[in-house]
Amino acid sequence: MSDMALKQEDVRGEPPVNLWRDAWYRLKQNRMALTSLVIILALAFIAVFGPWLTPYDFLSQDLIARNQPPTWAHPFGTDELGRDVLSRVIYGTRTAFIVAISVTAVATLIGIVLGALAGYFGGLFDRFVMWFTDMTMSVPQLLLVVVINASLKPPLARWMEAQYLETLNPIYRNSIIIDFVLVFGSMALITWPPYARLVRAQVLSVRNRPYVTAARALGLSTPVIIARYIVPNALGPLIVAVSAGLGTAMVLESAFSFLGIGVNPPMPSWGNMIADGLRVWRNYPHLLLAPAMMLALATVAFSFLGDGLNDALNPKGQK
Amino acid sequence: MAGEKPQEPLLNVRDLSIEVATRNGPARIVDGISLTVDKGETLGVVGESGCGKSLTMLSLLGLLPNKISVIGGSAIFKGRDLLAMPHRELRKVRGGEIGFVFQDPMTSLNPVVRIGQQVMEPLLYHRNMSRAEARKRAGELLKLVGIPGAEERLDNYPHELSGGMRQRVMIAIGLACDPALLIADEPTTALDVTIQAQIVDIVKELRAKLGMSIVWITHDLALIAGLVDRVVVLYAGTVVEDAPVDVLYENPAHPYTRGLLASIPRLKDEGAEKLSSIGGTPPEPGRRPAGCAFAPRCPIARAECERAAPALEPLKGGGPHRVACFAAGEIAEAVA
Ligand SMILES: Nc1ncnc2c1ncn2[C@@H]1O[C@H](COP(=O)(O)OP(=O)(O)OP(=O)(O)O)[C@@H](O)[C@H]1O
Ligand SMILES: [Mg+2]
Numbered sequence: 001m002s003d004m005a006l007k008q009e010d011v012r013g014e015p016p017v018n019l020w021r022d023a024w025y026r027l028k029q030n031r032m033a034l035t036s037l038v039i040i041l042a043l044a045f046i047a048v049f050g051p052w053l054t055p056y057d058f059l060s061q062d063l064i065a066r067n068q069p070p071t072w073a074h075p076f077g078t079d080e081l082g083r084d085v086l087s088r089v090i091y092g093t094r095t096a097f098i099v100a101i102s103v104t105a106v107a108t109l110i111g112i113v114l115g116a117l118a119g120y121f122g123g124l125f126d127r128f129v130m131w132f133t134d135m136t137m138s139v140p141q142l143l144l145v146v147v148i149n150a151s152l153k154p155p156l157a158r159w160m161e162a163q164y165l166e167t168l169n170p171i172y173r174n175s176i177i178i179d180f181v182l183v184f185g186s187m188a189l190i191t192w193p194p195y196a197r198l199v200r201a202q203v204l205s206v207r208n209r210p211y212v213t214a215a216r217a218l219g220l221s222t223p224v225i226i227a228r229y230i231v232p233n234a235l236g237p238l239i240v241a242v243s244a245g246l247g248t249a250m251v252l253e254s255a256f257s258f259l260g261i262g263v264n265p266p267m268p269s270w271g272n273m274i275a276d277g278l279r280v281w282r283n284y285p286h287l288l289l290a291p292a293m294m295l296a297l298a299t300v301a302f303s304f305l306g307d308g309l310n311d312a313l314n315p316k317g318q319k
Numbered sequence: 320m321a322g323e324k325p326q327e328p329l330l331n332v333r334d335l336s337i338e339v340a341t342r343n344g345p346a347r348i349v350d351g352i353s354l355t356v357d358k359g360e361t362l363g364v365v366g367e368s369g370c371g372k373s374l375t376m377l378s379l380l381g382l383l384p385n386k387i388s389v390i391g392g393s394a395i396f397k398g399r400d401l402l403a404m405p406h407r408e409l410r411k412v413r414g415g416e417i418g419f420v421f422q423d424p425m426t427s428l429n430p431v432v433r434i435g436q437q438v439m440e441p442l443l444y445h446r447n448m449s450r451a452e453a454r455k456r457a458g459e460l461l462k463l464v465g466i467p468g469a470e471e472r473l474d475n476y477p478h479e480l481s482g483g484m485r486q487r488v489m490i491a492i493g494l495a496c497d498p499a500l501l502i503a504d505e506p507t508t509a510l511d512v513t514i515q516a517q518i519v520d521i522v523k524e525l526r527a528k529l530g531m532s533i534v535w536i537t538h539d540l541a542l543i544a545g546l547v548d549r550v551v552v553l554y555a556g557t558v559v560e561d562a563p564v565d566v567l568y569e570n571p572a573h574p575y576t577r578g579l580l581a582s583i584p585r586l587k588d589e590g591a592e593k594l595s596s597i598g599g600t601p602p603e604p605g606r607r608p609a610g611c612a613f614a615p616r617c618p619i620a621r622a623e624c625e626r627a628a629p630a631l632e633p634l635k636g637g638g639p640h641r642v643a644c645f646a647a648g649e650i651a652e653a654v655a
Binding site for chain 1: 377380382384410411412413414415419421422423426427428429430431432440441444445489492
């Protein structure tokens with residue numbers, strides 16, 4: 001057989017199969033997705049290195065320079081307490097990323113474990129998990145978070161106070177911990193169901209693919225088959241969902257902070273900055289614009305990246 | 320490949336029965352199949368879609384899908400019963416002593432793992448080779464199955480190869496550990512006609528080099544004429560005829576076999592649909608008639624065919640030609 005013959009055979013135009021390398025190639029073709037990826041990486045950089053990037057401390061007030069429009073000294077202006085808005089927006093980015101990543105990580109983990117077990121074992125366990133999933137999805141998210149928040153926050157706060165009095169460890173006085181653990185724990189608890197459904201469906205479909213039977217016919221062990229044949233092939237749609245989920249989690253965080261049940265002042269969050277800015281936007285529009293634009297930028301970027309990944313990882317889904 | 324028969328066949332399947340659990344209770348898919356494969360022999364297994372060819376072979380390696388199970392019989396391979404073997408031991412047989420090549424090379428390779436790694440996998444597991452050794456051997460195997468630029472292909476992903484090349488990779492994987500038996504389940508059905516012939520040729524070549532036994536499942540009697548030594552014809556989960564290949568072609572004794580042979584187009588022009596000279600379709604599992612399963616479609620069926628199923632018996636004069644038909648003797652005479 002010559003190389004020529006091989007090429008001729010290749011002309012038969014077989015559909016390409018899911019593949020990371022292929023996916024990356026297709027993603028690179030997609031300008032929107034690529035731009036979004038760059039934006040997200042830039043935002044992530046800001047989030048990680050925020051403390052070294054901010055020109056001012058996000059808490060330091062300058063009561064002489066209140067509500068200033070953008071200047072060279074304060075590129076995004078100052079707020080009503082004379083705090084540097086750029087610094088606060090940067091810290092807000094940090095908050096958004098911490099929340100989005102931790103919420104999505106916990107939700108994905110719950111989803112993977114429950115979904116994979118349900119898909120793998122099937123039967124009664126599967127039915128229970130799916131019932132639990134449907135039930136969680138049927139309750140309005142906001143309501144669930146408010147309920148969890150309202151019922152768990154006071155006892156947790158009391159417990160923290162008691163711990164503080166006992167140990168005098170200042171960590172127990174840190175209300176930010178309560179915010180993060182409670183509010184964002186509850187956010188994770190309401191966002192896992194789609195991941196569980198997705199993982200279950202993927203496991204069910206991949207489990208019966210011919211290459212899994214072929215791998216069994218080679219005598220490979222179950223752990224090897226799961227790790228090298230099932231998981232990598234089931235991962236694509238999950239990556240898409242996680243990318244979109246990160247954006248959703250940021251919106252959710254901002255929404256809750258906006259309503260005062262998320263991150264509380266003085267900790268900056270785009271949500272609570274938007275809430276503050278909204279009260280005075282007629283006079284000081286920059287106080288609203290800065291955080292709102294950041295939120296819009298991040299969520300649009302995540303959503304386009306998710307779309308791009310979806311196209312890249314499911315070539316058959318394209319028109 | 321005539322010659323002295325070894326006393327003990329390499330694989331001896333006796334009275335294998337397989338059932339599927341359905342809503343209306345169990346349905347028999349495979350009903351008492353017996354067949355043997357001698358050392359170095361190539362056995363063709365033919366029959367219409369749904370007659371149980373794949374499940375018979377999958378059951379030997381414990382690979383039956385959910386709800387389908389072996390309910391009786393034995394499969395002695397190298398002196399051990401595959402059907403009664405503990406899972407641990409069976410896993411060593413899989414890929415180690417029996418290689419399996421599946422129908423669709425497009426979906427039978429893992430799309431996210433490089434070709435080389437997939438060829439190496441059985442070597443790493445069954446032969447405990449180091450990665451370097453296994454990689455070297457994988458390159459040799461790809462060369463053996465006639466893949467151009469074998470060494471470079473190791474780092475390709477399956478989708479970078481054409482269907483024919485992928486099926487060669489599957490064959491390389493199946494043969495990686497020098498198995499005594501290679502089971503190929505319609506390995507060419509998914510390929511272009513010209514490439515089908517290439518695959519048959521490469522397998523012939525490999526058989527000459529390696530001397531393994533082969534079970535080749537197919538619909539296509541014409542394709543395997545020059546490849547197999549003996550043919551077993553299945554119909555609705557039973558063996559209806561078992562004969563050396565030249566005998567079967569010249570002197571088919573079962574009306575079903577004759578129908579299959581008649582449906583081979585004389586002119587092998589591409590695009591010609593396979594003519595089916597047998598009217599009707601095979602019965603669904605669980606709906607098979609009490610007598611001969613082929614009776615409803617049989618041109619020469621008579622009253623006794625509907626009462627009892629004929630046993631698989633040597634044709635008059637003994638010998639290796641066995642048929643399950645009440646009218647077998649008469650047909651054979653008429654043709655001869
Ligand atoms: N997973 C399954 N569940 C239920 N029934 C099945 C399943 N797989 C196969 N069957 C049934 O078992 C019978 C035999 O199937 P098998 O795959 O062995 O046929 P085959 O002879 O290999 O056909 P083909 O030539 O189409 O590959 C068929 O009638 C089919 O309907
Ligand atoms: Mg089959």
